[in-house]
Amino acid sequence: MRIGELAERTGTPRRMLRYYEDQGLLVSDRAANGYREYGEPCVDRVLQIRGLLDSGLPTRVIKQILPCLKEPRAIHVTDATPETMATLERERDRMTQRIECLLRSRDAISDYVEAVRVNQARGASGVSCDGAVQDAAVQDDAVQGAVSGRR
Amino acid sequence: MRIGELAERTGTPRRMLRYYEDQGLLVSDRAANGYREYGEPCVDRVLQIRGLLDSGLPTRVIKQILPCLKEPRAIHVTDATPETMATLERERDRMTQRIECLLRSRDAISDYVEAVRVNQARGASGVSCDGAVQDAAVQDDAVQGAVSGRR
DNA sequence: CTTGACCTTCACATAAATGTGAGGGTTGAA
DNA sequence: TTCAACCCTCACATTTATGTGAAGGTCAAG
Numbered sequence: 001m002r003i004g005e006l007a008e009r010t011g012t013p014r015r016m017l018r019y020y021e022d023q024g025l026l027v028s029d030r031a032a033n034g035y036r037e038y039g040e041p042c043v044d045r046v047l048q049i050r051g052l053l054d055s056g057l058p059t060r061v062i063k064q065i066l067p068c069l070k071e072p073r074a075i076h077v078t079d080a081t082p083e084t085m086a087t088l089e090r091e092r093d094r095m096t097q098r099i100e101c102l103l104r105s106r107d108a109i110s111d112y113v114e115a116v117r118v119n120q121a122r123g124a125s126g127v128s129c130d131g132a133v134q135d136a137a138v139q140d141d142a143v144q145g146a147v148s149g150r151r
Numbered sequence: 152m153r154i155g156e157l158a159e160r161t162g163t164p165r166r167m168l169r170y171y172e173d174q175g176l177l178v179s180d181r182a183a184n185g186y187r188e189y190g191e192p193c194v195d196r197v198l199q200i201r202g203l204l205d206s207g208l209p210t211r212v213i214k215q216i217l218p219c220l221k222e223p224r225a226i227h228v229t230d231a232t233p234e235t236m237a238t239l240e241r242e243r244d245r246m247t248q249r250i251e252c253l254l255r256s257r258d259a260i261s262d263y264v265e266a267v268r269v270n271q272a273r274g275a276s277g278v279s280c281d282g283a284v285q286d287a288a289v290q291d292d293a294v295q296g297a298v299s300g301r302r
Numbered sequence: 303c304t305t306g307a308c309c310t311t312c313a314c315a316t317a318a319a320t321g322t323g324a325g326g327g328t329t330g331a332a
Numbered sequence: 333t334t335c336a337a338c339c340c341t342c343a344c345a346t347t348t349a350t351g352t353g354a355a356g357g358t359c360a361a362g
Contacts, residue, residue, distance in 0.1 A: 014309090015352085016350075019349075019350080033359085034358090035310080035358080036328095040336080048252075051249070051252035052249045052256060054207050054245075054348080055249040055252055055253050056205050056206045058347095058349090059349085061255075065256060068259045068262075077196075080270075080271075088263065089264060091263060092257055092264065094205075095256060095257040097202070098249075099257065101203060101205075101252055102250045105203060105216060105246060106246040106247060106250065109219045109239050109242070112219035113236065113239055116231045122310090153338080154338095155337090155338065155339080164320075166322085167319080167320070169341090184327080184339075184340090185339075186328085186340075188337085209317095209319095210319085217308080
């Protein structure tokens, strides 16, 4: 597919697709006329890139971890210099930290949202609630799922 | 404590502490001489801010979710306008997305690191390995723990 | 053949987080 | 008293991921 289709299917501006290529995150064939030509796997790849970018990783780091995310699992073991490995382990640990931070914060938000919901359900209008949140034994699907950390 | 101590205890440049205050993420008393004075809870607060910033959240968003992370759980329900609630739920969902993306990537890195480790242990020097990674039944503590997502 | 919808490169602009440093006040210890 | 180590504000610089648009090539349909 050409850049326009990839852009549309990934919700990514063309500008950014060229930028990712420039940063070495994405590769493209070139048609005879010079147009970029992408294969089907690029869709997932771009989504990966966007997700990691949105999660705070700079392109420089994404470039290093992208080879780990390719499907044919153990074929890319070739380029395993000690420094590369060290970088990977360091970044893996940083990602674990981010995950923990996000988990804590997300769960706190869920609790908060739930508390407000319960509070409003019982008719309080903007008034503060002194009791603990443990009375939040409600059966609403969506919110309940969120609180318990669903996927 | 003054800004220097807070900076040191959180590993954050003074410049950034003032910046966070400017963005409304952090508050400080002022001593008679104009020096900023911070309470003990600021340490955790700054660490929270830094973690979220590093996880890709802009200060504008962090400012909105920080009230949810305060300890006295249900006291801050006061300022629950519908828009605030909508924002919180939207951001909670984005955080869930980030968590999933980071989890996938981190686990992939762990698998990769593990595969390389096993590969090197059996004496291959930079050569690629064709078999699946399922033979990675090793007992190394650190790596094994990382693969299974420890902590 | 022309028009419109693609594509190319190049370049300048912007927002956000951060670095750096100037110019100047406070304070405690030598 | 003077010096070092803090603190203040202000301002300009940098990096990264983006937005925007100019100037121009390609190509299919009218």
